[in-house]
Amino acid sequence: MEHLIFKEEGVLIPRELFSQPQIIATELAQAGILPPQNGTAKLPLRQTETLDLSRELHWLQAHQQEFVGQWVALDGDRLVSHGTNAREVSAAARAAGVAVPFITQIDPPDELPFGGW
Amino acid sequence: MRYEMAEAVLHKYDAGAPGITVPVRLTAGGLSQTALAKLDTGASYCIFRRGIGEALGVAIESGTPQTFSTANGSFLAYGHEMMLATLGLESQATVYFAHDENFRRDVLGRFGWLQQVKLGLVDYEGSLYVSKYESDL
Numbered sequence: 001m002e003h004l005i006f007k008e009e010g011v012l013i014p015r016e017l018f019s020q021p022q023i024i025a026t027e028l029a030q031a032g033i034l035p036p037q038n039g040t041a042k043l044p045l046r047q048t049e050t051l052d053l054s055r056e057l058h059w060l061q062a063h064q065q066e067f068v069g070q071w072v073a074l075d076g077d078r079l080v081s082h083g084t085n086a087r088e089v090s091a092a093a094r095a096a097g098v099a100v101p102f103i104t105q106i107d108p109p110d111e112l113p114f115g116g117w
Numbered sequence: 118m119r120y121e122m123a124e125a126v127l128h129k130y131d132a133g134a135p136g137i138t139v140p141v142r143l144t145a146g147g148l149s150q151t152a153l154a155k156l157d158t159g160a161s162y163c164i165f166r167r168g169i170g171e172a173l174g175v176a177i178e179s180g181t182p183q184t185f186s187t188a189n190g191s192f193l194a195y196g197h198e199m200m201l202a203t204l205g206l207e208s209q210a211t212v213y214f215a216h217d218e219n220f221r222r223d224v225l226g227r228f229g230w231l232q233q234v235k236l237g238l239v240d241y242e243g244s245l246y247v248s249k250y251e252s253d254l
Contacts, residue, residue: 003144003147003149004147005147006146006147027146027147044208045206045207045208045233045234045249045250046206046207046208046249047205047206047207047249048202048205048206048207049205050126050204050205051140051141051142051151051202051203051204052140053140053151053153056151071168071172073172086167086168086169086171086172087168087171087172087174089172090150090171090172090173090174094148099149100142100149100150100151101150101151101172102150102151102152103150103151103152103168103169103172104152104153105166105168105221107221111221113135114135114136114155114222115188116159116188117159117160117185117186117187117188
């Protein structure tokens with residue numbers, strides 16, 4: 001899916017979004033440029049590509065014990081950044097050129113099973 | 118009553134691992150990231166740990182505050198409008214991020230996700246079938 005491109009000079013609207021003013025308004029609101037939309041006016045569900053995180057999951061299986069408690073940013077099966085601050089880990093990944101990083105915090109392996117809410 | 122799910126996406130998950138894990142993509146303010154979340158029919162909303170929102174550049178406390186009850190207490194989270202994609206479907210959703218940085222749950226609940234899909238589950242096989250909900254009316 002195409003998204004608005006935010007630059008210092010302004011906002012670039014991809015041609016694919018010309019006929020979808022709701023998406024444009026939503027992304028402008030999310031960026032703080034327009035006031036938030038009424039929460040009841042949601043965009044409808046639509047089909048998109050299926051996410052494949054198999055390489056990220058493979059990396060986690062192999063390496064998660066080395067990073068317990070930390071945030072990690074992956075690009076496929078490549079570790080891009082890690083640390084205790086999620087915002088900094090994400091920023092480092094984006095600075096390294098990863099547009100859509102996989103972000104997760106490694107939970108302790110001996111964590112008790114979740115018993116529900 | 119016999120019922121068939123047409124055009125469903127099949128997602129295979131590790132039936133031996135805790136929870137039913139699905140990949141998600143969150144998009145807000147021109148930034149996107151992928152993450153993992155648990156399918157949770159017992160959760161009313163889509164709720165993530167604080168760091169997931171912070172990694173996306175979200176100012177957590179600028180969202181709509183909401184206190185959620187649990188079996189033995191409550192916790193505070195803040196709702197933010199964003200695009201949520203998972204298993205081939207994407208929509209705008211209110212996603213909540215926990216105030217407490219020690220909150221360690223990432224769940225897809227009813228409002229924002231479950232109510233928009235048809236769901237089939239064969240947990241023994243680790244098979245999750247998802248298709249878009251469309252009213253028959």
